[in-house]
Amino acid sequence: MKDEAVIDVRGLRTQFGDHVVHENLDLKVRKGEVLGIVGGSGTGKSVLLRTIVGLNRPAAGRIEVLGEEPSMLNEEERQALEQRWGILFQDGALFSALTVAENVQVAYREHLKMPGDMMDELAALKVRLVGLPIEAASKYPSELSGGMRKRAGLARALALDPEILFLDEPTAGLDPIGAAAFDRLLKELQQALGLTVFLVTHDLDTLYATCDRIAVLADKRVILAGTMEDMMASDHPWITEYFKGPRGRAAGRAQGKPG
Numbered sequence: 001m002k003d004e005a006v007i008d009v010r011g012l013r014t015q016f017g018d019h020v021v022h023e024n025l026d027l028k029v030r031k032g033e034v035l036g037i038v039g040g041s042g043t044g045k046s047v048l049l050r051t052i053v054g055l056n057r058p059a060a061g062r063i064e065v066l067g068e069e070p071s072m073l074n075e076e077e078r079q080a081l082e083q084r085w086g087i088l089f090q091d092g093a094l095f096s097a098l099t100v101a102e103n104v105q106v107a108y109r110e111h112l113k114m115p116g117d118m119m120d121e122l123a124a125l126k127v128r129l130v131g132l133p134i135e136a137a138s139k140y141p142s143e144l145s146g147g148m149r150k151r152a153g154l155a156r157a158l159a160l161d162p163e164i165l166f167l168d169e170p171t172a173g174l175d176p177i178g179a180a181a182f183d184r185l186l187k188e189l190q191q192a193l194g195l196t197v198f199l200v201t202h203d204l205d206t207l208y209a210t211c212d213r214i215a216v217l218a219d220k221r222v223i224l225a226g227t228m229e230d231m232m233a234s235d236h237p238w239i240t241e242y243f244k245g246p247r248g249r250a251a252g253r254a255q256g257k258p259g
């Protein structure tokens, strides 16, 4: 069932006042794939993510996630659906007054009833899963490096064993070594856990290292969704400049692809 769509967006329009961000946007994300969303600054990548997860209301169109239409659900059904995905926002969005373990446990307190020691064990498991030392569990976000905070955010996003992981610019602000390590972790986790990943990124190295397909946002819609080979074959000016410009070529060479 590799082609089964777990996210299906059709005819989406989003707008803020008179400002139309998306018009007639279609996008399918297939089960088990890592889909990278790219596009120029302000083309609406983050707004698309936020709209799919219900944080922003579409002006028109239809959004299905895991076979459900979030806007048609009652509160209880919505909560049940929300437990099936995890989100890592750009800034990690950790609660600064809580330790890493407590951040992971927010989801357990909200959605599950379980004894404290079991929550501790589960949080420790998630902390290890994302490659953090166990000591990090009792630290506050301000005591961690940027890379460790991203991993802590990922641990929180994975708290409830989601089927879909939404990531907004996960490698932004990381040094190249930290970013490459995060890419490897993401790919390993995606394969081990069978996740579907919706990944907003500007990072060409991340695209090469992790994505099965890429969707390009321009002119208020997805102008091309396909593999890296499809991107290289396109003659759309933005796509050509992005993927075949000096940075695109360098990223391709680093992954052993001819530039």
Ligand SMILES: Nc1ncnc2c1ncn2[C@@H]1O[C@H](COP(=O)(O)OP(=O)(O)OP(=O)(O)O)[C@@H](O)[C@H]1O
Residues within 6 Å of the ligand: 016, 021, 039, 040, 041, 042, 043, 044, 045, 046, 047, 048
């Ligand atoms: N809550 C909001 N109210 C009004 N306008 C908004 C809101 N959120 C986003 N926008 C506008 O929607 C457009 C798309 O924003 P978005 O953050 O999705 O862009 P992006 O493609 O993720 O950009 P970047 O790559 O720079 O992060 C921008 O013009 C932005 O100003």
